Amino acid sequence: MTETTLAPPERSAPPPEIGPRRRSFADHPLVQLTLVRYREFLREPEAVFWVFVFPILLAAGLGIAFRNKPIDVVRVGVVSTIPGADSISRVLGREHGVTALLLDDTAAARALRTGDIALLVIGAGPDGATYRYDDTRPESRVARLTVDDVLQRAAGRHDPLQARDTVVRERGSRYIDFVVPGLLGMNIMGSGIWGVGFAIVDARKKKLLKRLVATPMSRVQYLLSFLFSRLTMLLLEVVTLLGFGALVFGIPFRGPLWQLAFICLLGSLCFTAIGLLVASRARTMEGASGLMNMVMLPMWVFSGVFFAWSRYPASVQPLIRALPLTAVNDAIRANMLQGSSIAAMMPELGVIVGWLVLSFVLALKLFRWK
Numbered sequence: 001m002t003e004t005t006l007a008p009p010e011r012s013a014p015p016p017e018i019g020p021r022r023r024s025f026a027d028h029p030l031v032q033l034t035l036v037r038y039r040e041f042l043r044e045p046e047a048v049f050w051v052f053v054f055p056i057l058l059a060a061g062l063g064i065a066f067r068n069k070p071i072d073v074v075r076v077g078v079v080s081t082i083p084g085a086d087s088i089s090r091v092l093g094r095e096h097g098v099t100a101l102l103l104d105d106t107a108a109a110r111a112l113r114t115g116d117i118a119l120l121v122i123g124a125g126p127d128g129a130t131y132r133y134d135d136t137r138p139e140s141r142v143a144r145l146t147v148d149d150v151l152q153r154a155a156g157r158h159d160p161l162q163a164r165d166t167v168v169r170e171r172g173s174r175y176i177d178f179v180v181p182g183l184l185g186m187n188i189m190g191s192g193i194w195g196v197g198f199a200i201v202d203a204r205k206k207k208l209l210k211r212l213v214a215t216p217m218s219r220v221q222y223l224l225s226f227l228f229s230r231l232t233m234l235l236l237e238v239v240t241l242l243g244f245g246a247l248v249f250g251i252p253f254r255g256p257l258w259q260l261a262f263i264c265l266l267g268s269l270c271f272t273a274i275g276l277l278v279a280s281r282a283r284t285m286e287g288a289s290g291l292m293n294m295v296m297l298p299m300w301v302f303s304g305v306f307f308a309w310s311r312y313p314a315s316v317q318p319l320i321r322a323l324p325l326t327a328v329n330d331a332i333r334a335n336m337l338q339g340s341s342i343a344a345m346m347p348e349l350g351v352i353v354g355w356l357v358l359s360f361v362l363a364l365k366l367f368r369w370k
């Protein structure tokens with residue numbers, strides 16, 4: 001018999017290991033959710049316009065409308081029937097910045113009533129001049145002081161103290177220097193609240209949130225993705241608006257730029273947290289829009305975007321200072337216009353941090369996927 005040699009069996013490949021695959025950083029749920037936030041924003045042309053284009057257009061319009069102008073010309077009326085009306089008109093007409101008009105009684109009353117003139121001279125004699133004007137109009141009060149000074153000097157008054165003027169035009173005191181920080185704060189608030197609130201409500205309305213519950217993602221990661229996605233968008237917002245203001249209008253930056261960046265970052269996180277809170281339960285776009293308008297409208301009006309909040313009565317000023325937009329605007333202006341330190345802005349920063357923590361904690365507790 002022939003001995004047969006059997007070949008050893010061919011060794012097969014080892015079975016694949018069964019177990020969790022090592023996940024890379026790019027696959028982390030928080031990273032993917034943050035990238036989704038960017039894509040959602042860039043696919044909405046309206047959002048891009050309101051975040052980047054609209055603030056620049058508004059700053060340009062306000063900067064041109066309230067630019068530094070030559071001295072205003074005061075229009076003054078003189079009743080033609082009073083004694084010496086012609087000489088009074090000539091004396092006033094020689095003064096720089098004053099235009100004098102000789103008017104009869106009917107035309108003078110109509111011009112004063114319609115605001116065509118700021119002041120009306122209705123009497124002049126040895127006992128002095130008589131003026132008619134509306135004391136609630138600032139230009140009328142200025143006209144009264146100017147006209148009376150001209151007529152007193154023309155009558156022979158000698159000032160014992162000679163006045164000399166030194167005119168300065170310092171950056172930081174113009175209206176555009178005041179309004180650009182306010183527009184920046186308003187833009188940070190709008191993009192934080194509107195951008196986050198609408199994204200969450202839209203996902204809830206389309207049942208996307210309900211599907212995300214089954215993914216390996218926690219509620220904290222989902223909400224934090226909105227906060228993180230705001231960071232890079234914030235950089236573009238701030239650089240675009242402040243760069244435009246610096247190049248076109250020469251707005252000053254007297255404080256350290258890292259402090260300005262810190263204030264903007266803190267403000268953005270604060271308003272993003274408020275947006276999360278507003279959208280934590282809303283199910284319809286109409287309901288979310290109403291809630292967001294209810295939150296933002298008081299800050300648009302009271303927080304000193306276009307004019308100083310100190311104009312309001314002292315009794316309501318503590319409430320105004322407690323608003324987050326008021327704190328953001330005041331901190332940005334303190335950095336840019338005054339060069340204040342972080343220590344000097346601690347009251348404003350405390351208000352911002354307080355709203356940030358409170359809003360995010362409440363959003364975590366109240367948030368619902370459905």
